[in-house]
Amino acid sequence: MKLALTALTTAILLLSARVFAHHSFAAEFDAKKPVELKGTLIELEWVNPHAWIHMEVKDESGKVTKWDCELGSPNLLMRSGWRRDSLKKGDVIIVNGSAAKDGTNLANAKTVKLADGTRVFNAGSSGEPGTPGAPVQ
Amino acid sequence: MRWIAILTVWVCLAPVHARAQWLDYPTKGIPRTADGKANLSAPAPRLPDGKPDLSGLWLGDQWGPAGHRPNPLGNARPSPPEMLPWAQKVFDERRANSIKDDPEARCMPQGVPKASTLPYPFELINAPGKLVMLYEMYSLRREIFTDGRELPKEFINPSWMGYSIGKWEGDEFVVTTAGINEQVWNIDLAGHPHSDVLRVTERLHRVDFGHMDILVAIDDPKTYTKPWIMPMMRYTLLPDTDLLEFVCEKNIDPQHMVGK
Numbered sequence: 001m002k003l004a005l006t007a008l009t010t011a012i013l014l015l016s017a018r019v020f021a022h023h024s025f026a027a028e029f030d031a032k033k034p035v036e037l038k039g040t041l042i043e044l045e046w047v048n049p050h051a052w053i054h055m056e057v058k059d060e061s062g063k064v065t066k067w068d069c070e071l072g073s074p075n076l077l078m079r080s081g082w083r084r085d086s087l088k089k090g091d092v093i094i095v096n097g098s099a100a101k102d103g104t105n106l107a108n109a110k111t112v113k114l115a116d117g118t119r120v121f122n123a124g125s126s127g128e129p130g131t132p133g134a135p136v137q
Numbered sequence: 138m139r140w141i142a143i144l145t146v147w148v149c150l151a152p153v154h155a156r157a158q159w160l161d162y163p164t165k166g167i168p169r170t171a172d173g174k175a176n177l178s179a180p181a182p183r184l185p186d187g188k189p190d191l192s193g194l195w196l197g198d199q200w201g202p203a204g205h206r207p208n209p210l211g212n213a214r215p216s217p218p219e220m221l222p223w224a225q226k227v228f229d230e231r232r233a234n235s236i237k238d239d240p241e242a243r244c245m246p247q248g249v250p251k252a253s254t255l256p257y258p259f260e261l262i263n264a265p266g267k268l269v270m271l272y273e274m275y276s277l278r279r280e281i282f283t284d285g286r287e288l289p290k291e292f293i294n295p296s297w298m299g300y301s302i303g304k305w306e307g308d309e310f311v312v313t314t315a316g317i318n319e320q321v322w323n324i325d326l327a328g329h330p331h332s333d334v335l336r337v338t339e340r341l342h343r344v345d346f347g348h349m350d351i352l353v354a355i356d357d358p359k360t361y362t363k364p365w366i367m368p369m370m371r372y373t374l375l376p377d378t379d380l381l382e383f384v385c386e387k388n389i390d391p392q393h394m395v396g397k
Contacts, residue, residue, distance in 0.1 A: 028237075073383070
């Protein structure tokens, strides 16, 4: 299983940052506003056109804030090795991504890992639109 | 005790079941290398009439792990679009707004040829009198008529995916599409606009078993000063898998899309 996940991670890394989804990344998220969120998973919501990570993040004062993190579509995630039960309610996770431009507690997830760092999934929706036929970075 | 035995067998079989889904169901009758993998460099298959068989699941190279193959030179060299003033203005506004008003963000269809440029596979299926094109994203489909008909003179019902006919020119399958409605907002990811007279020509060439090129020409005299050719789109076959359903069931992005 661990070997499979390692292979998976490698495959997913190759896909990273090129996984454009159904909307312009730059219209919604700010690549210059990176966020790192460590918290507890409320739900991995498995819906098209984007799966979502809903999580609770506690700050230094103990205040809990709810964050919604956008992933790629379930179809893209499945082809990258994710399954709808890859994360479970209560899992402590670390999400790295970009914050929404509108200032809400919304982020585009680039990487998701468990607190022990063993599993890293990298399948967000952060690609930039480009010209068809050209690599989209 | 018997229950434990049954449970043990079930637990042992469970991972096999988990792997035996249609994400990785082996495609029958395709050329394979000694290690059992699909032989993507085998010759392109042929139909009984000798024409190349285009059927299969295809994914744009830039979305796959291998990345985009370099484009061949020669007549496949793209020609950049020269927009009429209104189109240039629209295009510039869209770029300044990060393409936030693309109806695709509201789960509307992408139109032709943009639908073929997205990070989801499409499947080509041969049928009598037509080639059927199924797009995974939004479960869109096109029928490309091969029964000898011409494009209609008038389009009484312009549509998102337009009206397509296909003809063979040697080993190239040439698809001409018109009747694309003006709700289709952009013909590519870059945000280029179009008008009601848009005519798209897609030249499909299955290079070998595992690779296909599509060269797209855009002819729209109300939008561009002259016809232009997009950078060649290159596809790799996805063997041993099937299309997945894609229904845009919960879309919360538009309310957060501020653009600039």
